[in-house]
Amino acid sequence: MRVGFIGLGAMGRPMAGHLMAAGHELAVWARRPEAVAPLAERGAMVCASAAELAARSEVVITIVTTSADVEAVAFGPGGLAEGFVAGSVHVDMSTIAPGMARSLAARYDAMGVGWLDAPVSGGERGAIDATLAIMAGGRRETLEWVRPLFERLGRSIVHVGEAGAGQVAKACNQMIMVSTIQACAEAMHLAHAHGVDLAALRHALMGGSAASRVLEVLGGRMVTRDFAAGIEARLHHKDFGILLAEACRLGAPLPVAVQVWQQLNALMGQGWGRDDTSSLLRVLEAASRDK
Amino acid sequence: MRVGFIGLGAMGRPMAGHLMAAGHELAVWARRPEAVAPLAERGAMVCASAAELAARSEVVITIVTTSADVEAVAFGPGGLAEGFVAGSVHVDMSTIAPGMARSLAARYDAMGVGWLDAPVSGGERGAIDATLAIMAGGRRETLEWVRPLFERLGRSIVHVGEAGAGQVAKACNQMIMVSTIQACAEAMHLAHAHGVDLAALRHALMGGSAASRVLEVLGGRMVTRDFAAGIEARLHHKDFGILLAEACRLGAPLPVAVQVWQQLNALMGQGWGRDDTSSLLRVLEAASRDK
Numbered sequence: 288m289r290v291g292f293i294g295l296g297a298m299g300r301p302m303a304g305h306l307m308a309a310g311h312e313l314a315v316w317a318r319r320p321e322a323v324a325p326l327a328e329r330g331a332m333v334c335a336s337a338a339e340l341a342a343r344s345e346v347v348i349t350i351v352t353t354s355a356d357v358e359a360v361a362f363g364p365g366g367l368a369e370g371f372v373a374g375s376v377h378v379d380m381s382t383i384a385p386g387m388a389r390s391l392a393a394r395y396d397a398m399g400v401g402w403l404d405a406p407v408s409g410g411e412r413g414a415i416d417a418t419l420a421i422m423a424g425g426r427r428e429t430l431e432w433v434r435p436l437f438e439r440l441g442r443s444i445v446h447v448g449e450a451g452a453g454q455v456a457k458a459c460n461q462m463i464m465v466s467t468i469q470a471c472a473e474a475m476h477l478a479h480a481h482g483v484d485l486a487a488l489r490h491a492l493m494g495g496s497a498a499s500r501v502l503e504v505l506g507g508r509m510v511t512r513d514f515a516a517g518i519e520a521r522l523h524h525k526d527f528g529i530l531l532a533e534a535c536r537l538g539a540p541l542p543v544a545v546q547v548w549q550q551l552n553a554l555m556g557q558g559w560g561r562d563d564t565s566s567l568l569r570v571l572e573a574a575s576r577d578k
Numbered sequence: 579m580r581v582g583f584i585g586l587g588a589m590g591r592p593m594a595g596h597l598m599a600a601g602h603e604l605a606v607w608a609r610r611p612e613a614v615a616p617l618a619e620r621g622a623m624v625c626a627s628a629a630e631l632a633a634r635s636e637v638v639i640t641i642v643t644t645s646a647d648v649e650a651v652a653f654g655p656g657g658l659a660e661g662f663v664a665g666s667v668h669v670d671m672s673t674i675a676p677g678m679a680r681s682l683a684a685r686y687d688a689m690g691v692g693w694l695d696a697p698v699s700g701g702e703r704g705a706i707d708a709t710l711a712i713m714a715g716g717r718r719e720t721l722e723w724v725r726p727l728f729e730r731l732g733r734s735i736v737h738v739g740e741a742g743a744g745q746v747a748k749a750c751n752q753m754i755m756v757s758t759i760q761a762c763a764e765a766m767h768l769a770h771a772h773g774v775d776l777a778a779l780r781h782a783l784m785g786g787s788a789a790s791r792v793l794e795v796l797g798g799r800m801v802t803r804d805f806a807a808g809i810e811a812r813l814h815h816k817d818f819g820i821l822l823a824e825a826c827r828l829g830a831p832l833p834v835a836v837q838v839w840q841q842l843n844a845l846m847g848q849g850w851g852r853d854d855t856s857s858l859l860r861v862l863e864a865a866s867r868d869k
Binding site: 385407408409410420422441442443445446447448451452455456458459460461462463464466467469470471473474475476477478480481482483484487488490491492493494495496497498499500501502530533534537538539540541542543544546547549550571574575 | 676698699700701711713732733734736737738739742743746747749750751752753754755757758760761762764765766767768769771772773774775778779781782783784785786787788789790791792793821824825828829830831832833834835837838840841862865866
């Protein structure tokens with residue numbers, strides 16, 4: 288398949304590599320030319336603009352940071368929409384607001400261009416190992432058409448619903464995951480105040496009903512105080528901004544998520560935004576030391 | 579081993595049965611005589627008081643509801659302490675305050691009687707299947723002595739630390755588990771407000787970093803709206819009362835746990851205390867309908 292790829296960061300670079308390895312004809316474009324060099328060396332075609340990339344691709348995958356980034360790449364000057372022909376598909380794998388996904392889908396629909404929002408869970412490790420969870424919103428037949436690409440990137444591929452539904456699922460994923468990280472941090476903080484050894488605590492908890500991948504991985508980092516980034520906390524902070532704005536618009540009360548958001552605000556205030564989200568433990572400790 | 583057992587409820591009855599099946603000589607006592615009938619029929623000796631039970635047992639296991647229940651059974655009139663001889667062991671598998679566990683351990687220690695706090699995770703299902711997680715506080719050698727009993731009851735047996743440490747771990751388990759239930763409820767509530775199908779949502783989330791046993795089991799109940807009790811929510815409400823009082827005493831801020839506590843208060847206020855804790859979803863829905 289002729290695939291275009293935009294967003295060659297920590298996630299996108301290995302993902303694009305998997306698609307090339309599977310024999311797809313890859314084209315790339317990046318605002319910063321140095322970002323495309325590793326893939327160009329492996330034979331990817333380098334385009335001069337997003338529009339040029341769209342014109343030679345059946346499917347364009349984007350994985351960038353913000354809603355505004357995706358909108359600019361799609362409908363800004365020299366953007367994908369200037370190059371797409373009817374029947375092309377834009378698959379956005381970034382984590383953005385569901386409302387933006389719905390809006391872009393509608394604008395493409397008027398042009399006969401397909402859309403999927405297909406954000407992922409699993410982080411850099413999942414991108415490298417091709418074990419991502421892909422949560423897709425858009426038409427089911429569009430998903431079936433690009434499924435061979437997704438099967439090279441992840442091991443869980445679920446059609447959640449119409450355009451935007453993938454982003455809703457991703458928001459829910461982030462909400463549950465980071466709330467669980469915070470709950471683990473509070474448990475560690477309480478146990479430490481009781482004088483209990485945290486490695487033994489985590490070991491005991493992993494056998495019971497509180498067990499989760501979060502407790503295993505991020506709970507492990509809290510025990511060893513390894514706060515170097517797995518996933519940078521500033522990205523979770525961004526996600527919570529989006530999902531709480533949506534909850535506000537929809538009149539959906541989220542009493543725990545809003546507290547987690549405040550703790551992430553405090554984490555950012557401490558200057559730990561580029562550290563791992565297990566730093567939420569340090570936020571609790573800092574609050575206790577201040578007294 | 580000569581084992582005494584007090585607390586033949588939904589958890590205790592199958593646990594006592596496993597110990598008999600393993601060939602231990604079981605004695606039982608209950609405030610309500612009808613509670614002992616099923617085990618008496620299988621050959622358990624019925625005692626007239628906790629003191630009598632203690633006098634003929636090398637180890638007494640209790641699994642009752644509150645801190646006050648355990649204290650009364652241990653040191654109330656006709657209680658275990660009146661029957662124990664030096665070298666006996668009281669293993670309390672109830673979920674109670676760590677401070678009470680420490681206090682009872684100290685009083686027994688002065689008498690030469692051993693103590694373990696060994697609360698469990700896994701619920702009625704885990705008790706029936708003998709797959710409980712056992713979190714033990716007390717002397718390591720005491721744990722080693724009763725380990726053959728624990729191996730008949732559970733599959734994860736961890737020495738967390740000194741007396742009280744088992745209860746601290748259980749409090750942490752409850753905190754993480756119910757906070758995760760609440761986070762799942764908030765995710766479902768937000769997704770529903772977005773018009774997203776909850777079964778597809780849960781399926782997508784189970785593939786990603788938000789996956790957990792809580793999402794699988796209680797998230798499943800939220801999708802099918804099966805709020806009949808797995809674990810009665812009133813028991814979690816009790817646990818949060820204990821752990822937030824401890825956090826208050828220790829000066830440990832728990833911003834998410836305190837919100838979960840308030841949602842459990844609202845659940846109790848709705849009269850859903852004997853339903854499953856997945857009813858936290860209904861608390862959010864009730865708040866939205868009121869507007």
